[in-house]
Amino acid sequence: MLCASFCCRCQLILLTAAWLGLTALSASEFRSDFSDGFGIWEKSASGIWEIQVVEGNALAALTEPGEQLGGVRRPTGYLLLPHLHWSDYAMTLQARTQESASVGNRDVVVMFGYVDDTHFYYAHISSNSDGQFHNIIMRVSGDSREQIHEQELPEARLTGDWHTIRITHTSAGAIAVYVDDLGTPLMTAQDEAYPGGLIGIGSFDDRAWFDDVQVTGRVTPRSDSRFVNIATRGRVQTGADIMIAGFVIEGTAPQRVLIRAAGPALADFGWGVGWSTPSSKYSPRMIPRSC
Amino acid sequence: MADVDEAVGAFAFPAGSADAALLMTLEPGAYTTHVAGKSGSTGVSLVEVYALDGLTDAGA
Numbered sequence: 001m002l003c004a005s006f007c008c009r010c011q012l013i014l015l016t017a018a019w020l021g022l023t024a025l026s027a028s029e030f031r032s033d034f035s036d037g038f039g040i041w042e043k044s045a046s047g048i049w050e051i052q053v054v055e056g057n058a059l060a061a062l063t064e065p066g067e068q069l070g071g072v073r074r075p076t077g078y079l080l081l082p083h084l085h086w087s088d089y090a091m092t093l094q095a096r097t098q099e100s101a102s103v104g105n106r107d108v109v110v111m112f113g114y115v116d117d118t119h120f121y122y123a124h125i126s127s128n129s130d131g132q133f134h135n136i137i138m139r140v141s142g143d144s145r146e147q148i149h150e151q152e153l154p155e156a157r158l159t160g161d162w163h164t165i166r167i168t169h170t171s172a173g174a175i176a177v178y179v180d181d182l183g184t185p186l187m188t189a190q191d192e193a194y195p196g197g198l199i200g201i202g203s204f205d206d207r208a209w210f211d212d213v214q215v216t217g218r219v220t221p222r223s224d225s226r227f228v229n230i231a232t233r234g235r236v237q238t239g240a241d242i243m244i245a246g247f248v249i250e251g252t253a254p255q256r257v258l259i260r261a262a263g264p265a266l267a268d269f270g271w272g273v274g275w276s277t278p279s280s281k282y283s284p285r286m287i288p289r290s291c
Numbered sequence: 292m293a294d295v296d297e298a299v300g301a302f303a304f305p306a307g308s309a310d311a312a313l314l315m316t317l318e319p320g321a322y323t324t325h326v327a328g329k330s331g332s333t334g335v336s337l338v339e340v341y342a343l344d345g346l347t348d349a350g351a
Contacts (some may be wrong), residue, residue: 231339242327245338249319256343258295261311261326263336265304 030084030215034058040082045069046059047077047202052209059158059211061098065203074140075109075122078202079210086112087196089217092166095125097158098207103127105134106158108208110177110201112169118142121194123167123177123187124204129156137175137189149177149187157186171195236263301339314343 006133032039035058043049046066051058066077093114099106107126114120122138129135135156137149157163157179166178173192176185198216201210236243249255294310296303304310311326336351 109301117325119294197344231337233335233337235333236326236328236336237333238327238331242325243336243338244325246321246323247340247342248321249317251319254316254318256314256316258301258339258341258343259299259313259315259324260296260339261324262304262339263310263334265302265308265310265327266337289308291344 019139021189029230030081030213032213034060034210038079041062041079042082044076044080044200044202047263049077049079054209057211059209062096062203062206062208062210065205072118072140072143072145074118074145075111075202075204077205078109078111079202080111080114080198081215082198083197084198084215084219086169086199086215086217086219087171088169089196089199089215090166090168091199091213091215092164093201093213094211095164095165095201095205095223096162096209098125099162101127101160103206106206107134107204108158108163108165108201108206109203110165110167110199112167113196114198114200115194119194120197121148121169121175121189121191121202123165125158125163125165125177125179127156127158135187136155137177137187139191139192139193148189148191150189153188154187163208169196183270194285272275293342301341 030039031107037051038049038060041060044066046069047062048064050061052061053059062077064077068074069076091110093110095108097106097108103125105128108125109125110123111120112122119142120140122140124134124136124138126134131153132147135154136147138145139148156205164178164180164182166182168174168176168178173190173195175189175191176285177187178184179186182266187201197216201209201213230245230247231243234243237244249257292314293303295314296312304312324338324340326338328334
């Protein structure tokens with residue numbers, strides 16, 4: 001993946017922290033209380049999310065659940081924390097369903113080990129426990145899904161109150177889901193399909209509130225990390241005021257790139273580039289530098 | 292180079308253009324691209340960085 005900035009490395013680190021929109025960021029810790037909005041959380045295409053302030057506290061509200069999009073049945077209304085591939089991590093959050101008790105299978109969902117839209121785990125925390133679809137740990141894999149938790153009928157603990165949910169997931173495949181009781185897991189699983197991945201929060205088909213998400217663990221670039229093309233327009237002056245565009249190539253593999261600096265050619269777009277000398281004689285020159 | 296421009300969807304530089312372009316392979320890390328005018332000339336520049344992963348070698 002490539003990150004862009006107008007600066008060199010030291011500032012880039014600061015910008016990266018700002019980009020993440022976090023309070024107290026370290027390489028292995030993420031915290032979000034939604035007081036500054038969604039930050040880098042990405043909303044899924046389905047479902048409607050809002051920041052709501054309830055009794056002075058900001059929270060993320062799924063006000064309209066997602067709809068099934070075809071293919072395997074799976075959560076579709078969620079917030080995804082992009083870019084950060086977690087491994088050997090613990091994730092803790094507050095969640096509260098906004099459905100009434102008359103909704104028998106009301107739920108909140110935590111997604112983890114997320115590779116893509118049809119490859120991830122989810123913990124379905126429900127007011128009903130049927131050992132099949134509600135109150136389960138599910139592995140979604142392409143066009144199929146399979147419950148993988150080890151307990152026959154985990155206790156249905158979801159009520160209309162706030163609940164503390166904690167998920168631990170090791171790269172060796174040990175998964176534990178805690179609900180309120182953070183000493184004894186409600187559900188456990190052993191599965192090596194996705195040893196790490198992105199994380200997300202949402203609901204299968206209900207409205208819900210979320211707050212105080214914290215993740216600690218190892219963050220590594222996604223194995224399928226993609227380089228994002230950038231384009232930056234600015235004024236080129238002289239001396240210390242030349243134009244500097246920064247970017248980062250992440251991952252472990254070399255990346256073939258095309259870098260262009262257009263100057264005189266911008267005149268074709270009517271941008272009035274205002275080069276101080278005729279473009280046929282003077283043009284931008286650029287020097288890529290590792291910093 | 293024109294083939295690569297087309298492959299990534301970049302607008303074409305005019306024939307004989309005085310604009311600048313580099314095609315290269317970079318190791319992971321942080322980079323800055325410094326853009327300056329020749330002989331102290333000034334103006335507006337558009338810096339673009341394109342990934343070429345997944346593109347076939349255009350022979351550039």
